Amino acid sequence: MISKLLARISKNNKFLKVIAIVAITIIPYSNTFFWSFVGDDPSFIVKWEQIKPPVQFVQLLKGQVPSEHQGTYRPLRSLYYVITQTIFHENPTYYHIFALSIYIICTLLVYKLVKQLGRNENVAFITTILFATHPIHTESISFITTSFDIVGIIWGILAILFYTQPKRNLIQYALSLCFFILAIFSYEITLIIPIILLFYHLLLDEKKFSLGLKMLPLIPFFYFIIFYFFIRINLLAIPSRGGYINNNPLLSLQFSLKQIPIYLSEVFIPYHIGLDHFIPPDIHTYNLPQYLASSFLSIQAWDLYGIISIFLLLIYLMSIFKLRKRNGLISFLLAWILISLLPILNIFPGYLIMFEKYLFFGSIASCFIVAILLDKIKFIKIKKIALLWLILIPILIIFITLTFIRNFDWKTDVSLWQATARQSPNNAMVWYQLGSAYQQQQQYENAIRAYQKAISLNDSMYFVHTNLGISYYLINDPQNATAQLEIAINQFQKAKEAYLYLAKIYLDYQDFGKAIKYLSDILDLEPEFSEAKDQLLETYNSLGNLLSKTGQYQPARE
Numbered sequence: 001m002i003s004k005l006l007a008r009i010s011k012n013n014k015f016l017k018v019i020a021i022v023a024i025t026i027i028p029y030s031n032t033f034f035w036s037f038v039g040d041d042p043s044f045i046v047k048w049e050q051i052k053p054p055v056q057f058v059q060l061l062k063g064q065v066p067s068e069h070q071g072t073y074r075p076l077r078s079l080y081y082v083i084t085q086t087i088f089h090e091n092p093t094y095y096h097i098f099a100l101s102i103y104i105i106c107t108l109l110v111y112k113l114v115k116q117l118g119r120n121e122n123v124a125f126i127t128t129i130l131f132a133t134h135p136i137h138t139e140s141i142s143f144i145t146t147s148f149d150i151v152g153i154i155w156g157i158l159a160i161l162f163y164t165q166p167k168r169n170l171i172q173y174a175l176s177l178c179f180f181i182l183a184i185f186s187y188e189i190t191l192i193i194p195i196i197l198l199f200y201h202l203l204l205d206e207k208k209f210s211l212g213l214k215m216l217p218l219i220p221f222f223y224f225i226i227f228y229f230f231i232r233i234n235l236l237a238i239p240s241r242g243g244y245i246n247n248n249p250l251l252s253l254q255f256s257l258k259q260i261p262i263y264l265s266e267v268f269i270p271y272h273i274g275l276d277h278f279i280p281p282d283i284h285t286y287n288l289p290q291y292l293a294s295s296f297l298s299i300q301a302w303d304l305y306g307i308i309s310i311f312l313l314l315i316y317l318m319s320i321f322k323l324r325k326r327n328g329l330i331s332f333l334l335a336w337i338l339i340s341l342l343p344i345l346n347i348f349p350g351y352l353i354m355f356e357k358y359l360f361f362g363s364i365a366s367c368f369i370v371a372i373l374l375d376k377i378k379f380i381k382i383k384k385i386a387l388l389w390l391i392l393i394p395i396l397i398i399f400i401t402l403t404f405i406r407n408f409d410w411k412t413d414v415s416l417w418q419a420t421a422r423q424s425p426n427n428a429m430v431w432y433q434l435g436s437a438y439q440q441q442q443q444y445e446n447a448i449r450a451y452q453k454a455i456s457l458n459d460s461m462y463f464v465h466t467n468l469g470i471s472y473y474l475i476n477d478p479q480n481a482t483a484q485l486e487i488a489i490n491q492f493q494k495a496k497e498a499y500l501y502l503a504k505i506y507l508d509y510q511d512f513g514k515a516i517k518y519l520s521d522i523l524d525l526e527p528e529f530s531e532a533k534d535q536l537l538e539t540y541n542s543l544g545n546l547l548s549k550t551g552q553y554q555p556a557r558e
Contacts, residue, residue, distance in 0.1 A: 017125055018108065024396075025107050025132040026100065028403035032142050033096050035411045040145045043068065044081060046090050051081045063238050071241030073232040076186040077148050092144070099147035103140075106150055107132045109157045110364055116164060117204070118329065118368065122378065126371035126392060127364075133399035134363055135270040135406055136356040142410035146357045152187025153361055155179045159190075163197055163217075164204075177220055184228050189343045189361060191228070194221040196336050203324055203332040244346070256345040257309045259285075259354055263341055264316065267359050267366035270399075273406050275416075276424040277354050280305040284427040285354040286420075291429070291458070330372060336365035413437035421450075428458035432467070439471055447471045462491035466498045478505050494525050496532070503535055512543045 037045060043066040050056040050064055060078040088094035110131050115124035131137075140146050162168070162176035183190035201214045232238045244252040258279045266272070276286035281303065316338065323331035340362035380387040409419035417434035424430050435450030451468035454461065469484030482505055488498040499522035506515040519536040522529055 017111075021107060021111060021125075021128050021132060022104055024129050024400075025104050028133050028400045029100050029103070029141055029407060031404060032100070032407050032410070033093050035096060035142065035407075036092050037095075037144065038410055038413050038416055039143060040066075040069065041092075041095075041143075044145050044148075045085065045095065048081065051078065051085045055082050057082075063232070063236055071239060072188070073228075073236065073238045074149075074152070074186055074188065076182060077152065080148050080151055080186075095144045095147075096142075099141050099144055099150075102147055102150045102154070103132075103137070106154050106157065109154060109161065110367075113157055113161050113164075113364075114368055114371075116161065116166075118372070120375065123368070123371045123375045126374055126388075127367045129396060130367040130370060130399070131364060133396055133403055134367065135273050135399055135402040136266055136359050136363060138273065138403055138406040138410065139275075139355060139357040140360045142407050143357070149187045149189075149357070150360070152183050152190055155183035155186055156190040156193050156361070157364075159183055159193055160196065160200075164200060173217060177224075180221055181224055184224065188228075189340075189358065191225055192339050192342055194218050194225065195339050195342075197221070199332055199335045199339070203328040203335070240348070252346040254306060255279075256347045257313065258283075258306060259345060260341065261309050261312050262354070263344075263359060263362075264312075264337065266356065267337060267363050268370070270402065272423075273356065273402060274423045275355070275420045276427050276430055278424070284424060284429070286424070286427060287429050291461075330369055333365040333369050337362040340365070412441075414441060414443075426457060428454040428461060428464070431457065432461065432464050435464070435467060435471075439467060442474075444471045444475045448475075460491060462488040462495050462498075465491065466495055466501075469498065470501050473501055473505060478508070481505060494522075496522055496526055496529055500529075500532055500535060503532075503539065507535075507539055507542065510542075512539060515539050 048066050050059055056064070057079075060082070061075045063073045063075055063078075065072060065074075065078070084095065084098060088098065107128055111124050111128040114127045115121060118124060118127075140150060156179070159176045159179040162172045162179065165172050168176075180190070180193055183193065197218055198215060201211065201218075205214050207214055262277055262279070272278075276284050278284060316334065320331050320334045320338070323334070340359075344358040374388050374392055377391075378386055378388040382390060409416050414434070414437045417430065417437045420430045421427075421434050431450050431454035435447045435454065438444070438447035438450055448468060448471045451464050451471065454464045455468070458464075465484045465488040469481045469488065472478075472481035472484060482502065485495075485498040485502045485505075488495040489502075499518045503515040503518040506512075506518070516536065516539055519532050519539065522532050523536065526532070
């Protein structure tokens with residue numbers, strides 16, 4: 001019955017198609033409306049004072065973001081936060097509705113773009129419903145902070161849509177350029193759009209001009225890329241988010257080559273949906289650069305998996321080249337997927353953890369390819385039912401089910417990191433994040449167990465010892481708290497929170513000398529640490545009050 005309904009919709013009324021697409025997009029995310037803020041959401045929505053009245057527009061346009069997220073320049077995205085903060089305030093339900101609304105708009109634009117490029121209604125419809133239900137999009141939609149990046153993707157799709165009009169006029173070209181500008185200042189991943197359009201000219205453009213004349217309209221697009229980097233680097237001095245892994249370009253290249261097969265496989269077959277990914281023989285991608293570097297340095301520079309990765313990449317590149325004349329559209333789409341990975345690989349300075357949200361743009365092309373292949377079997381029937389629908393319906397059911405189930409992981413920080421810990425029980429960073437989530441919810445016993453698990457896997461993370469010590473302090477276990485906080489200081493001399501809580505412990509014991517010593521030590525290392533300044537003042541006041549009560553303190557006479 002479902003197959004007959006979808007078949008009828010795909011052949012007939014355009015309005016019915018739109019209704020079907022919207023409904024299919026909503027179904028997998030219908031369980032997210034009452035989820036809370038998770039991850040970075042509080043930093044961007046609740047704690048970011050610059051987006052609240054009086055709005056600091058100048059600072060936002062200069063690229064100001066919450067302190068822990070330095071290294072990006074998305075000024076228009078900041079303005080989107082201002083608008084939503086004004087309308088929604090801090091109600092998570094409204095933000096989840098906003099995220100899904102943005103996704104619906106994006107999905108409908110994908111339908112329009114695919115129909116234009118593929119010139120096939122059936123392919124466009126199949127592509128769109130695959131895209132709407134694809135499980136790798138959960139991170140982009142259920143995670144509110146990331147959903148704001150989708151606005152940039154929408155501008156990017158519109159830029160491609162207007163640029164690739166069969167009989168593009170000057171107005172459509174101008175609109176394409178304007179949407180591209182909006183895209184790059186909303187989400188820098190869209191900087192690759194001119195390269196995608198370059199391959200469009202190489203592989204799909206049927207205009208009877210020389211290649212040079214065809215590509216001439218792309219020049220302004222590349223000028224605006226230069227303009228973007230000029231503003232970001234020369235005027236505002238906004239660096240990338242870190243450098244090469246271990247300051248080693250070769251190590252970063254090695255990591256990038258091993259990322260590619262995982263990314264390419266997940267846009268087609270989402271077999272592993274999660275925050276952490278595994279690279280053989282023993283590398284977890286959700287990690288800090290220094291620990292990732294140590295993992296890479298512990299294995300051979302080019303192990304078996306590295307060689308296989310290079311081999312698979314060469315096959316992929318050869319497929320693009322071989323198909324350029326036989327099937328230019330699939331060749332173009334394969335190129336689109338690979339190009340969409342360029343900003344998220346670590347071949348450029350700026351460490352990026354592997355996240356599924358980065359595959360959103362490339363998944364348009366992967367769904368397009370699958371739809372083309374399925375469309376080729378639409379005339380084959382088994383018991384009067386097209387083989388196309390016998391294959392597509394189970395895929396849709398699997399996609400919707402996986403997406404719906406994955407959304408439960410995004411309900412709270414605790415549920416998110418519990419799910420990640422189940423998938424990656426040997427990743428110390430994951431257990432640290434789970435402990436932090438428990439600690440935020442004041443579940444200190446659970447936090448302690450999670451931190452202990454993290455330390456059992458990697459005992460060199462000073463911040464885990466710090467948080468474990470704080471948790472012990474908060475359950476009134478000063479002995480274990482002191483031991484863990486001192487380990488943290490021994491591992492990292494500037495472990496600020498460790499000094500602060502050691503001072504609190506000694507202040508509780510009224511050992512003012514040691515409390516003052518720890519606070520003075522950290523202020524010597526970090527003179528602008530305001531919490532330590534406040535704590536030091538409080539310590540001196542407490543000491544003064546004590547001396548005054550015992551008669552050992554006399555105020556100075558004028």
